[in-house]
Amino acid sequence: MGGGARDNVTTIWEGTKAAWPICLGYFPAGLAFGVIAQKAGLSPMEIGLMSLVVFAGSSQFIAVSMLASGAGILPIVLTTFTVNLRNMLMSSVLAFQLRGVKKRWISLFAYGITDESFAVNLNAFRSRDWDWRRALMVNHVSNLSWVGSTILGGYGSKFVPQGSFGIDYALVAMLLCLLALQLRNGLDLLVGAISGVLAVLISLVLPGGACVIIASVIAATLGLVFRKKGRSSREAGS
Amino acid sequence: MRTGPNLLGLIVLMGVVTYLPRWFPLVFLSGRQLPLWLREWLDFVPVAILSALLLPVLLGAGDLRHLNLLRPELIVAVPTFVFAIKTRSLGGTVLLGMAFFWLAGRLLR
Numbered sequence: 001m002g003g004g005a006r007d008n009v010t011t012i013w014e015g016t017k018a019a020w021p022i023c024l025g026y027f028p029a030g031l032a033f034g035v036i037a038q039k040a041g042l043s044p045m046e047i048g049l050m051s052l053v054v055f056a057g058s059s060q061f062i063a064v065s066m067l068a069s070g071a072g073i074l075p076i077v078l079t080t081f082t083v084n085l086r087n088m089l090m091s092s093v094l095a096f097q098l099r100g101v102k103k104r105w106i107s108l109f110a111y112g113i114t115d116e117s118f119a120v121n122l123n124a125f126r127s128r129d130w131d132w133r134r135a136l137m138v139n140h141v142s143n144l145s146w147v148g149s150t151i152l153g154g155y156g157s158k159f160v161p162q163g164s165f166g167i168d169y170a171l172v173a174m175l176l177c178l179l180a181l182q183l184r185n186g187l188d189l190l191v192g193a194i195s196g197v198l199a200v201l202i203s204l205v206l207p208g209g210a211c212v213i214i215a216s217v218i219a220a221t222l223g224l225v226f227r228k229k230g231r232s233s234r235e236a237g238s
Numbered sequence: 239m240r241t242g243p244n245l246l247g248l249i250v251l252m253g254v255v256t257y258l259p260r261w262f263p264l265v266f267l268s269g270r271q272l273p274l275w276l277r278e279w280l281d282f283v284p285v286a287i288l289s290a291l292l293l294p295v296l297l298g299a300g301d302l303r304h305l306n307l308l309r310p311e312l313i314v315a316v317p318t319f320v321f322a323i324k325t326r327s328l329g330g331t332v333l334l335g336m337a338f339f340w341l342a343g344r345l346l347r
Contacts (some may be wrong), residue, residue: 021328053253081255095267110261173335175283179288180322195286196293215290220282
């Protein structure tokens with residue numbers, strides 16, 4: 001089964017190659033989370049456990065700051081749920097790419113869906129020869145870098161190079177590129193612009209993560225309407 | 239400060255509420271043929287989500303409660319985005335964005 005082994009090596013290599021920019025982005029964010037969580041009273045063990053079980057950056061930041069301000073379990077869990085509800089949308093999009101994959105692998109795959117792994121994998125599925133094994137690899141390499149960097153941060157701020165080499169911008173730059181990769185035509189650009197502006201406006205009145213999901217749903221629906229309109233006017237013209 | 243079983247319970251509950259929204263659509267939708275309108279709608283979702291995640295961060299909308307167009311985050315985003323469109327390289331964009339941001343921090347200070 002030499003071919004199978006070589007296949008596995010290729011899968012691991014290609015998945016890791018696709019995931020390294022995510023790791024670069026997660027690393028400073030993970031360190032920062034570790035430091036904040038440690039200040040809120042969590043041990044490195046507990047920090048690692050939370051990162052492993054929850055694996056949701058923004059939710060973890062919010063949860064720890066709520067913990068530090070003495071919030072109860074229920075409000076924290078509800079906030080976590082709202083902030084991460086957008087994963088339902090991403091998971092729905094990825095479902096199309098994972099048709100025919102066994103349920104247990106799908107269940108494992110679901111664990112690793114984040115904003116970043118979602119966009120990287122979706123782009124790979126759309127633009128090159130990509131399969132669920134490589135995608136799963138992307139998820140887990142990213143997960144490893146998140147768990148590891150949060151634990152490291154939990155050992156203290158001495159490991160955190162504050163603001164050096166623009167490392168705080170890594171995650172933003174990554175999202176910028178992932179957005180650029182999604183823009184295929186003018187309609188995509190329009191939907192993105194609407195969604196972004198809506199998210200900003202909604203975030204002014206509604207704190208927390210709800211703005212992302214509300215803005216996305218409205219903008220995607222408008223995109224569908226625009227596409228229908230474009231089609232019917234083209235049909236009327238011809 | 240909450241620690242011990244209380245914290246463990248919180249972590250488990252957070253794990254459940256983050257896992258279920260990731261798991262349910264994947265398992266429920268991956269086995270069936272979706273109607274065209276739904277596939278077209280889902281097609282717009284990635285660009286919408288990424289943009290909705292980014293723009294509030296670039297404008298500092300969450301923290302400041304008022305918009306500021308001269309934030310280094312936003313200024314640096316322009317050349318970084320152009321580079322991303324031209325090269326389509328994720329790793330390159332991350333490194334270049336970091337370099338620009340670092341430079342902006344030195345120049346604007």
